[in-house]
Amino acid sequence: MKKIYFENVLNIGNLYLEHIYNTFEYEPILFTCSDDYNNLYLCICSDFRYTQKWIIVETDINILIKLVLGEIDILSVFTNKKKMIEAIKSASSDISYELKDTNNINFLDLPKSKIYLKS
Numbered sequence: 001m002k003k004i005y006f007e008n009v010l011n012i013g014n015l016y017l018e019h020i021y022n023t024f025e026y027e028p029i030l031f032t033c034s035d036d037y038n039n040l041y042l043c044i045c046s047d048f049r050y051t052q053k054w055i056i057v058e059t060d061i062n063i064l065i066k067l068v069l070g071e072i073d074i075l076s077v078f079t080n081k082k083k084m085i086e087a088i089k090s091a092s093s094d095i096s097y098e099l100k101d102t103n104n105i106n107f108l109d110l111p112k113s114k115i116y117l118k119s
Contacts, residue, residue, distance in 0.1 A: 005033055006043075009056070010085060010097045015041060021117055024048070030074065030117075032064065040064065042077050046109035052095075055109055056085040067117055074111045078102075 002016035009015055015033035018040070022030040027048055033041045033056075040059050047053040057078050066072045078084065082102055086109075089095040 002034075006054075006056070006087060006095065006097075008097075009035075009087070010099050012039075012041075012085075015043075015056070032059075042067075044074075044078070044110065050091070052087075052089040053109065054087040055105060056087060057081050057083075070116045073113060074115050074117065075113050078105075078110050 004014045005017040006015040012035050015035055017028070018032040018034050020028045020031045022028075024045075027045065028043075029045045031043050033043055035041070040061065041056050042059045042064070043054050043056045045052065045054050055078060058081065059077055063072070063077055063080070067074065067077055079102055084100050084102060084105055086098045086100050086105065087095050088098075
């Protein structure tokens with residue numbers, strides 16, 4: 001049985017951890033999740049000190065293959081979509097989710113252009 005990583009995400013439901021690309025101090029930083037219908041999502045943790053913050057975007061296997069092969073950078077996967085979900089968890093609360101237009105995301109929360117996965 002898969003472990004729920006994000007619970008009751010807006011318009012999605014539960015997300016289950018699939019693959020971790022990068023970690024920091026044993027915490028997943030860049031990773032994929034899937035939902036109950038096997039849709040794929042790329043997630044990036046942009047803050048984990050005082051609060052935890054993630055950006056989640058739906059993707060597909062073809063995009064992930066291009067990402068792994070170094071044909072596209074990480075930022076392109078996130079900016080390829082018009083909508084993203086921002087998830088925030090403070091030390092004293094549950095995770096809250098907010099659907100955002102790509103234009104309303106703080107781009108400091110995303111990797112810079114031309115940052116690729118390490119092979």
